[in-house]
Amino acid sequence: MTDPLIPFWVVIPAAGVGSRMQADRPKQYLPLAGRTLIEHTLDCFLGQPGLRGLVVCLSVDDGWWPDLPCASDERIQRADGGRERADSVLSGLDRLVELGADDADWVLVHDAARPNLAESDLHRLLAELRDDPVGGLLAVPVRDTLKMVGADGRVTGTPDRSQFWQAYTPQMFRLGALRRALGEALAAGANITDEASAIEWAGQAPRLIEGRADNIKVTRPEDLEFLRRR
Ligand SMILES: Nc1ccn([C@@H]2O[C@H](COP(=O)(O)OP(=O)(O)OP(=O)(O)O)[C@@H](O)[C@H]2O)c(=O)n1
Ligand SMILES: C[C@](O)(CO)[C@H](O)COP(=O)(O)O
Numbered sequence: 001m002t003d004p005l006i007p008f009w010v011v012i013p014a015a016g017v018g019s020r021m022q023a024d025r026p027k028q029y030l031p032l033a034g035r036t037l038i039e040h041t042l043d044c045f046l047g048q049p050g051l052r053g054l055v056v057c058l059s060v061d062d063g064w065w066p067d068l069p070c071a072s073d074e075r076i077q078r079a080d081g082g083r084e085r086a087d088s089v090l091s092g093l094d095r096l097v098e099l100g101a102d103d104a105d106w107v108l109v110h111d112a113a114r115p116n117l118a119e120s121d122l123h124r125l126l127a128e129l130r131d132d133p134v135g136g137l138l139a140v141p142v143r144d145t146l147k148m149v150g151a152d153g154r155v156t157g158t159p160d161r162s163q164f165w166q167a168y169t170p171q172m173f174r175l176g177a178l179r180r181a182l183g184e185a186l187a188a189g190a191n192i193t194d195e196a197s198a199i200e201w202a203g204q205a206p207r208l209i210e211g212r213a214d215n216i217k218v219t220r221p222e223d224l225e226f227l228r229r230r
Contacts, residue, residue, distance in 0.1 A: 006050045006126045009101050009175065011092035014038055014112030015059040015081020020219050027218055028112040029064040032227055037218060040115035042070055044122065055095045057081040057088040086182060086192040093179045103176025109195050110170040113218045116227060121211040125172055128209050135173035136207030137196050138215065139165040165208050168215050171195040
């Protein structure tokens with residue numbers, strides 16, 4: 001059990017359309033064990049004693065959120081999502097400032113599409129990074145052989161997989177540093193696909209905290225089938 005007094009804020013990017021899922025609704029609203037994916041994801045954080053506040057970033061066109069019971073949960077604040085995930089996250093960080101969060105506060109950013117975060121992973125991330133000068137993220141060492149691919153769909157190389165980890169979420173950084181790095185990286189047109197890449201763009205080296213490989217991001221239909229079979 002980690003020290004429950006590590007205070008932190010949470011931003012949940014949930015403004016995507018889930019195009020790779022090819023479903024009849026944004027994937028965060030697909031059912032899993034009787035509730036939506038986003039409800040499972042929010043539950044990973046709402047009961048945590050260190051939680052100072054949580055912002056969910058929703059599409060301005062989102063017609064699904066109001067029908068959920070958690071839409072009336074006073075612990076959950078909203079922010080408008082943006083064109084890309086990074087834009088949604090930046091909007092969520094701006095909302096945290098409006099809610100009174102300070103630059104030195106820890107912020108955890110976690111994909112709405114990752115409903116299977118284990119509490120043990122969350123507690124390990126908080127405990128390992130609480131005094132870190134940069135912050136970091138949950139990640140998993142690559143376990144399969146990797147192949148580089150050419151335009152013709154054929155192998156062009158086999159890199160040394162011992163140098164690769166898969167980035168997961170939550171990703172944990174100080175609010176001020178992340179907000180500045182993200183804003184500057186996006187303004188410079190950098191390709192930012194996670195919070196750590198913005199921090200790296202700013203010249204810092206986030207720490208990798210090994211987590212469970214089943215903290216999967218529901219991206220394609222088989223990902224949800226995997227979770228439903230558990
Ligand atoms: N403009 C966007 C795009 C994505 N996300 C969120 O970021 C998380 C990870 O993104 P991804 O898995 O790519 O979700 P989608 O963009 O919805 O999926 P796709 O790329 O298949 O459309 C998801 O919880 C998604 O809702 C977001 O908040 N704002
Ligand atoms: C943030 C992330 O989940 C880390 O692996 C990933 O980069 C999100 O990528 P997506 O294409 O927006 O799903």
